[in-house]
Amino acid sequence: MASASKTFRIFVSSTFSDLKEERNALQKKVFPSLRELCQEYGCRFQAIDLRWGVREEAALDQQTMHICLDEIDRCQKITPRPNFIVLLGDRYGWHPLPAEIPADEFEKIEGKIDNSDDKTLLIRWYKRDSNAVLPVYCLQHREVKTKNGAKEEDQKKAREEETREWSEVELKLRRILLSAVRDIPLSKDQRMKYIASATEQEIAAGAMKVPDAHEHVFCFFRKIKSLPEDEGAKDFVDLAEDGKIDVEAQTQLNALKGKLKTKLPDNIFEYEAEWEGNSTSTKHLDKLCEDVHKSLSDVILKEIVRIKEVAPLEKEIDDHGAFMKDRAKFFIGRAEILKIIRDYIKGRNLQPLAIWGDPGSGKSALLAKAIEQARDDHSNAEIVFRFIGATPSSSDGRALLESLCRQVSQYYKAEEAAVPTDYKELVEEFPKRLALAKAESPLILFIDALDQLSDAHNSRTLTWLPSELPGNVAYRLRRTSL
Numbered sequence: 001m002a003s004a005s006k007t008f009r010i011f012v013s014s015t016f017s018d019l020k021e022e023r024n025a026l027q028k029k030v031f032p033s034l035r036e037l038c039q040e041y042g043c044r045f046q047a048i049d050l051r052w053g054v055r056e057e058a059a060l061d062q063q064t065m066h067i068c069l070d071e072i073d074r075c076q077k078i079t080p081r082p083n084f085i086v087l088l089g090d091r092y093g094w095h096p097l098p099a100e101i102p103a104d105e106f107e108k109i110e111g112k113i114d115n116s117d118d119k120t121l122l123i124r125w126y127k128r129d130s131n132a133v134l135p136v137y138c139l140q141h142r143e144v145k146t147k148n149g150a151k152e153e154d155q156k157k158a159r160e161e162e163t164r165e166w167s168e169v170e171l172k173l174r175r176i177l178l179s180a181v182r183d184i185p186l187s188k189d190q191r192m193k194y195i196a197s198a199t200e201q202e203i204a205a206g207a208m209k210v211p212d213a214h215e216h217v218f219c220f221f222r223k224i225k226s227l228p229e230d231e232g233a234k235d236f237v238d239l240a241e242d243g244k245i246d247v248e249a250q251t252q253l254n255a256l257k258g259k260l261k262t263k264l265p266d267n268i269f270e271y272e273a274e275w276e277g278n279s280t281s282t283k284h285l286d287k288l289c290e291d292v293h294k295s296l297s298d299v300i301l302k303e304i305v306r307i308k309e310v311a312p313l314e315k316e317i318d319d320h321g322a323f324m325k326d327r328a329k330f331f332i333g334r335a336e337i338l339k340i341i342r343d344y345i346k347g348r349n350l351q352p353l354a355i356w357g358d359p360g361s362g363k364s365a366l367l368a369k370a371i372e373q374a375r376d377d378h379s380n381a382e383i384v385f386r387f388i389g390a391t392p393s394s395s396d397g398r399a400l401l402e403s404l405c406r407q408v409s410q411y412y413k414a415e416e417a418a419v420p421t422d423y424k425e426l427v428e429e430f431p432k433r434l435a436l437a438k439a440e441s442p443l444i445l446f447i448d449a450l451d452q453l454s455d456a457h458n459s460r461t462l463t464w465l466p467s468e469l470p471g472n473v474a475y476r477l478r479r480t481s482l
Contacts, residue, residue, distance in 0.1 A: 007043065007046065008038055009048060009075045010045075010046070010048065011050075011071060011072050011085075012048065013085070013087070013202040013206055014049075014087035014092035015091045015197075016094070018089040018090065018237075019089050019222070020278075021280070022288060023087065025282075025285045025289055030296075031047045034047075034293065034296055036248065037297055038300065041304045043307075043364040048071055048075060059142075059403065060142045061141050061142075062140070062141065062142070064198070065198060065201060066099055071203070072084065072462060076210075080303070081216035081299055082218070086203055086217070086218070086219040086220065087219075090227060090253070091238050092246075093198060094197060094198050097139055097174060098169060098194065100129075100136040100138050101126065101137045101193075103128060103168065106126065106347070109177065110123075112179075113176060113179075113180055118176045121169070121172060121173065121176065124138050125139060126139055146158045149349070151205075172206050173281060180196060181194050188198060192204060197252070208263060214266065215299070217264060218267045218292070219260050219264060219269070220292065221270045222272075223272050223273070224273050226275045228275065229244060229245045230243060248362075263315070269295075306416070309416065316403055320390055323387045324368045324371055324372075326368075327364045327387075328365065328368035328371070329367040330365070331362070331365040331368060338369065341355075341370045341373070342373060345378065351468060351469070352465065352466075352467075363449075364449065370446065378444065381441065382437070382444070383444045383446070384411075384443065384445050384446070387448040387449060389449055389452040395452060395453060396454055397459025398426060398457055401429075401430055402420075405419045406419055408436060409433055412436040412441070412442075423432045434470050434473050435471075439472055
């Protein structure tokens with residue numbers, strides 16, 4: 001289960017040269033305000049805009065896309081929501097070469113190339129790494145040739161020359177790969193690294209593959225009216241080698257926007273800008289900033305409420321986890337009983353399994369070991385456990401039920417806000433939450449020391465426990481014999 005993070009880390013995905021003004025406006029007017037908002041609630045805000053931040057060394061080492069996709073993954077892990085926004089203009093953007101190609105895939109590509117010069121160029125730039133877990137061909141590092149002690153101006157010229165030369169090589173390699181993969185059966189994901197722009201690859205990872213993207217991913221599209229279709233607008237539109245509009249890139253851009261509109265119909269904001277000689281008007285920037293701020297702040301505030309609700313639950317789960325580990329490390333023997341528990345979990349019995357024993361006979365340690373055993377046997381299962389008496393709230397029937405309902409809801413991505421707080425309502429709700437379990441992700445529930453529940457709400461009578469389990473659920477109960 002993901003922890004409730006107090007850091008809101010937002011990845012800004014966009015093309016580069018055409019959206020500088022928009023990104024600058026967000027950096028100046030929106031992100032500082034969001035940072036202040038988060039600080040009011042003891043949280044942090046970070047905007048990740050790698051169009052400004054990928055070092056030259058990383059670009060030379062062909063690691064730009066790897067860094068970008070890693071940052072998106074990091075944002076998603078640190079901040080469940082919001083963690084990604086999209087800015088798109090009239091450019092589809094840079095097509096990076098794949099930094100790595102699986103060996104079997106590369107060898108199929110090589111077999112499709114008839115031109116000896118093309119094959120030589122490909123082999124020059126892609127070298128096999130057999131030390132990888134699965135062998136891959138890696139795109140080689142680029143080098144800027146400068147003399148020792150060269151002046152800064154000469155170093156700059158050398159970098160510019162290398163960039164020009166690499167652009168030509170990159171274009172040739174891309175053509176070679178595109179031509180070869182046309183006749184190779186590849187999945188949609190496998191093919192994307194050859195045909196998609198850097199921005200589309202980011203959007204695939206940050207939006208298109210995210211199940212709940214409609215709840216927290218927002219897209220901001222800007223269209224320039226009367227945009228020239230020639231070199232005068234080269235920073236704002238994709239141009240082909242002949243200096244005219246790159247029709248293929250425009251087709252891909254329109255398709256990308258269409259996919260986002262289908263995936264996130266309520267999260268799309270569109271703006272128009274006027275062409276003013278060599279740049280665009282900026283009248284739309286105020287509305288853009290307003291929309292970005294409202295979209296992100298609304299989700300951030302909802303998430304802050306969730307964090308406050310989740311924090312006590314996470315502490316409860318962590319405390320019981322520590323108690324379980326402490327008991328399990330002293331456990332030995334009891335193989336026969338552990339086998340009974342293991343067989344029960346693997347079976348289809350719809351009644352709870354109860355374990356009785358005399359005080360001091362090691363039942364908590366047994367249950368702790370059974371939990372470890374279940375984790376080893378059922379990696380796809382959601383395992384929930386409570387050791388009653390290990391924490392103050394676990395002895396209270398109402399608090400125990402609310403805690404269990406909330407944890408199960410988090411595991412199966414159900415609405416936590418609907419979990420009641422009244423004891424009678426919780427008794428009715430408990431089996432409904434258990435029924436969220438799925439065949440591909442079953443639920444295993446362990447509750448230790450039921451006799452240590454308090455007398456409040458008559459919870460020791462165990463009337464709150466369903467006598468028959470929903471599908472895909474297994475109980476392990478332990479109670480001292482009285």
